[in-house]
Amino acid sequence: MATDASVSLNEVLQKDEGTLIQNWVDAQVNAPTFRADRTSRQELMDQSRRFMTLLREAVRSGELDIMGHGWTGVRQMLDDLSVARAQQGFSPSETATFIFALKQPIFDRLQGGGSSEAPRRLWSTNTLLDRLGLYTTEVFQRGREQVIVRQQQELMELSTPVVTLWDGVLALPLIGTLDSARTQVVMENLLQRIVDSGAAIAIIDITGVPTVDTVTAQHLLKTVAAARLMGADCIISGIRPQIAQTIVHLGVELGSVVTKSTLADAFAIALKRLGLAVQKQSSAPRRRDEEGTDARAAADRGEV
Amino acid sequence: MERIPILKMGEYLLVTIQVDMHDRLAMTLQDDLTSRIVSARAKGVLIDISALEMVDSFIGRMFGDIAAMSRVLDAETVVVGMQPAVAITLVELGLSLPGVRTALNIERGMDLLRGLVAARGRDDAGSA
Numbered sequence: 001m002a003t004d005a006s007v008s009l010n011e012v013l014q015k016d017e018g019t020l021i022q023n024w025v026d027a028q029v030n031a032p033t034f035r036a037d038r039t040s041r042q043e044l045m046d047q048s049r050r051f052m053t054l055l056r057e058a059v060r061s062g063e064l065d066i067m068g069h070g071w072t073g074v075r076q077m078l079d080d081l082s083v084a085r086a087q088q089g090f091s092p093s094e095t096a097t098f099i100f101a102l103k104q105p106i107f108d109r110l111q112g113g114g115s116s117e118a119p120r121r122l123w124s125t126n127t128l129l130d131r132l133g134l135y136t137t138e139v140f141q142r143g144r145e146q147v148i149v150r151q152q153q154e155l156m157e158l159s160t161p162v163v164t165l166w167d168g169v170l171a172l173p174l175i176g177t178l179d180s181a182r183t184q185v186v187m188e189n190l191l192q193r194i195v196d197s198g199a200a201i202a203i204i205d206i207t208g209v210p211t212v213d214t215v216t217a218q219h220l221l222k223t224v225a226a227a228r229l230m231g232a233d234c235i236i237s238g239i240r241p242q243i244a245q246t247i248v249h250l251g252v253e254l255g256s257v258v259t260k261s262t263l264a265d266a267f268a269i270a271l272k273r274l275g276l277a278v279q280k281q282s283s284a285p286r287r288r289d290e291e292g293t294d295a296r297a298a299a300d301r302g303e304v
Numbered sequence: 305m306e307r308i309p310i311l312k313m314g315e316y317l318l319v320t321i322q323v324d325m326h327d328r329l330a331m332t333l334q335d336d337l338t339s340r341i342v343s344a345r346a347k348g349v350l351i352d353i354s355a356l357e358m359v360d361s362f363i364g365r366m367f368g369d370i371a372a373m374s375r376v377l378d379a380e381t382v383v384v385g386m387q388p389a390v391a392i393t394l395v396e397l398g399l400s401l402p403g404v405r406t407a408l409n410i411e412r413g414m415d416l417l418r419g420l421v422a423a424r425g426r427d428d429a430g431s432a
Contacts, residue, residue: 187392188388188392191388191391191392192388194388194408195387195388195408198408198409199408200408200412222395222396225395225400226388226391226392226394226395227391228400228406229383229386229390229391229394229395229400229401229404229406230386230387230388230391230406230408231383231384231385231386231406231407231408231409231412231413232408
């Protein structure tokens with residue numbers, strides 16, 4: 001029966017191929033999922049023609065299992081097409097429409113015979129096209145997942161800088177949500193830098209952390225505890241009013257961890273602990289456009 | 305039997321752990337150190353673990369115990385040179401050792417110890 005279905009499909013594909021492709025491309029263009037901004041009729045025409053050639057070869061091989069050897073060419077083409085469309089920003093259904101649009105023209109032709117075999121042929125062709133359509137979706141998904149994995153890795157690499165504010169004072173400006181994997185990287189980076197630089201004080205700034213839940217707080221506390229075990233003090237800064245509220249509502253116990261609302265406050269405390277102070281230079285007043293840079297400029301001049 | 309050497313430097317004791325600790329060794333160290341604190345009338349203990357690369361919960365707890373025991377024997381304890389991996393492990397094990405003082409290296413540890421011992425001396429003088 002399988003062979004019977006492939007024979008009838010073969011006939012349909014052989015007969016009047018030009019019109020079939022024409023109808024198919026029409027169906028694709030008229031579908032609500034057609035993206036005029038991403039692709040053109042001409043491009044679709046080329047793709048459809050290429051696919052049809054491969055499909056005919058596959059059907060002629062007599063196999064109806066699309067994972068079979070005879071379908072390698074078809075799968076290859078669908079792989080390329082789906083990956084390309086995933087990268088161009090098509091949606092999965094927009095990509096799968098390429099196959100599903102072929103149903104109508106083929107069914108019209110299969111029905112034309114009017115024989116008693118028609119429903120069965122329709123069914124097997126339907127199954128075949130469904131499988132091909134689902135295949136494009138799977139490949140599409142895989143392409144997207146690869147993009148996501150790559151982005152995650154990139155994010156992991158660039159998101160955890162440890163900066164030296166002063167000799168013996170490190171700062172770790174955290175940006176973005178803290179999950180377990182990221183905390184691990186952050187913690188390791190910070191502790192390694194503490195060893196390398198021999199810093200006695202580390203400031204963890206969470207201004208860029210959008211929300212703090214119990215898990216995030218737990219991670220922060222772990223980092224602080226680990227730094228303390230190595231002999232460095234941690235100060236948590238950049239706590240926004242909402243976050244302060246959340247921390248209290250959640251009942252998170254920060255214990256003896258020193259918290260400050262801004263990085264500047266934390267830095268001031270750090271300098272104080274090191275026995276340093278920032279002073280305004282009374283002589284040689286220098287005009288500065290930005291007031292905020294005054295303190296830092298004074299510190300840069302070594303006025304401590 | 306394998307032992308970890310305990311060096312006496314004035315009123316301080318210096319312990320440098322340079323081998324991987326196993327449970328028996330840890331227990332021996334605890335015994336040796338407590339008796340040494342008493343016999344040497346030490347005021348401070350400095351434990352250098354910069355060469356220690358692996359810990360388990362038993363060894364982790366031992367540091368806490370040693371610190372607590374020394375305190376009872378009137379000596380301050382400072383643990384120095386903990387490696388990042390060891391610190392992370394201890395925290396993940398839930399051992400943040402709140403009773404143990406820590407410092408980055410021997411030099412800072414010594415400074416801290418001197419400060420602690422001096423402060424304790426002042427306290428004793430004040431309360432007497």
